[in-house]
Each structure stands twice: as C-alpha cells, then as structure tokens.
Amino acid sequence: DGGITQSPKYLFRKEGQNVTLSCEQNLNHDAMYWYRQDPGQGLRLIYYSQIVNDFQKGDIAEGYSVSREKKESFPLTVTSAQKNPTAFYLCASSPGLAASLYEQYFGPGTRLTVT
Amino acid sequence: AQSVAQPEDQVNVAEGNPLTVKCTYSVSGNPYLFWYVQYPNRGLQFLLKYITGDNLVKGSYGFEAEFNKSQTSFHLKKPSALVSDSALYFCAVRDMATGGFKTIFGAGTRLFVKA
Numbered sequence A: 001d002g003g004i005t006q007s008p009k010y011l012f013r014k015e016g017q018n019v020t021l022s023c024e025q026n027l028n029h030d031a032m033y034w035y036r037q038d039p040g041q042g043l044r045l046i047y048y049s050q051i052v053n054d055f056q057k058g059d060i061a062e063g064y065s066v067s068r069e070k071k072e073s074f075p076l077t078v079t080s081a082q083k084n085p086t087a088f089y090l091c092a093s094s095p096g097l098a099a100s101l102y103e104q105y106f107g108p109g110t111r112l113t114v115t
Numbered sequence B: 001a002q003s004v005a006q007p008e009d010q011v012n013v014a015e016g017n018p019l020t021v022k023c024t025y026s027v028s029g030n031p032y033l034f035w036y037v038q039y040p041n042r043g044l045q046f047l048l049k050y051i052t053g054d055n056l057v058k059g060s061y062g063f064e065a066e067f068n069k070s071q072t073s074f075h076l077k078k079p080s081a082l083v084s085d086s087a088l089y090f091c092a093v094r095d096m097a098t099g100g101f102k103t104i105f106g107a108g109t110r111l112f113v114k115a
Helices: none
Strands: A004-007 A010-013 A019-025 A031-037 A043-051 A054-057 A064-066 A076-078 A087-094 A110-114 B003-005 B010-014 B019-021 B024-026 B033-038 B044-050 B056-058 B064-068 B073-078 B087-095 B102-105 B109-114
Touching: A004 A087, A010 A019, A019 A031, A019 A087, A019 A110, A043 A064, A043 B102, A076 A087, B003 B087, B003 B102, B010 B019, B019 B109, B024 B073, B033 B064, B033 B073, B044 B056, B044 B064, B044 B073, B073 B087
Parallel strands: A010 A110, B010 B109
Antiparallel strands: A004 A019, A019 A076, A031 A043, A031 A087, A043 A054, A064 A076, A087 A110, B003 B024, B019 B073, B033 B044, B033 B087, B056 B064, B064 B073, B087 B102, B087 B109
C-alpha cells in the first residue's frame, strides 16, 4: 500500500515538554509538508521541504522544528516555545518536479493535546 | 498576494438535490486550482484539479468543478447529493511565487446533506 503514515493518531503531553510527530511516505515524493489545523481556520503551513536535507519555514514556523535526513521521512518537533500547541497536525507530500501540477497526498493526522 | 476564498462557512442541501460549494481565487498568472475533502478526524483527500484545458473538470465520487476565468471562480458541484457527501471541503491554489511548492488553502466549507 502506497501512502503517508503519521503516528501516533493521538498524543498527549504536559506543557513545557517537546514532542516529535512522525511522518513517513513511500510514494517516492520529493516534497513534504507539515500543516496545522485549528477549528474554523483551515490549514496553515508550518514547514515544507522540497528535497532531502533542505526545508523552508512556512507561515507559522515559530515554536516548531523539522529535519529531512531521508526522502521518506519528515518529522516535526513541537517545542515548548510553541504557545498554543494543541491542534490537529497534518503531513502531506507531492512530487517535487513541476510541483504546481500535482495534488498533495495527506496522512491521517495526529491530534496533539497539551495540558 | 495570491489567495483563495470560500464565502460560505456551511452549505445545507437535501439528499438528491444538486450541490454547489463556492470558491474564488486571486492569483498572478495562470491558476492551478484544487479541491480536497476532509472527513472527521481524517486527512484531506484530493477530489479534482484544474491545470489547463476544459473549464469543466470531473473528479472523484461524481464531483465536478467549473473554472471561470472572468469571474475568477472554481465552484465545486455535484448533480445529486448523498448523505455520505457530508464533510469539510477545501479549495486550494498553488502559490507560484514559491515555484508552486506551497499551496494556499481556503478556510473550508462544511457541507451538510440531509436525508
């Protein structure tokens, strides 16, 4: 089965702790993305990566960090500096070449709750 | 700046009736437009896209969308709604200012289909 996996589905953390969300794809896509979804606000881009060992900040990168050491993996760390980390986090991928022509493939999401 | 707007937070329609979910866009250059659907606590699923060619685009699950350049719109339509179509729908446009890697999403429209 080809696709994107995110784990875990639900994650609970105490305030002040860093937490890492996993995202893996076996679609051989170059580009990968992390979005945050809050009720009534649609999707907001946190970070994206066009290719291995390269990534760019999105619209709301503060308090988050990423790495892209392997083509298939793009983990997101939510740091204690993120003021409102409770949200639904979505990972996506798409082909890198002529990226504008292709749709994004989304994982099932991780719901993070920080108390 | 490129943007996409979904003017309706919610659309209600009776099962068997036609449905329309509205989307307007603002881009410089040619638009690359997409529709996605999201079921509760799930990732987004791709429905259809307009890149070039025919203004009427057909997609998954019987959905279609009409690209109207003069009105800068890309409305999603279905001739006969099903209860199972109830979900959150997102219109999106590729941000060509970043080489097409970034996607700008609308805020989403929640569709309710009543039996």
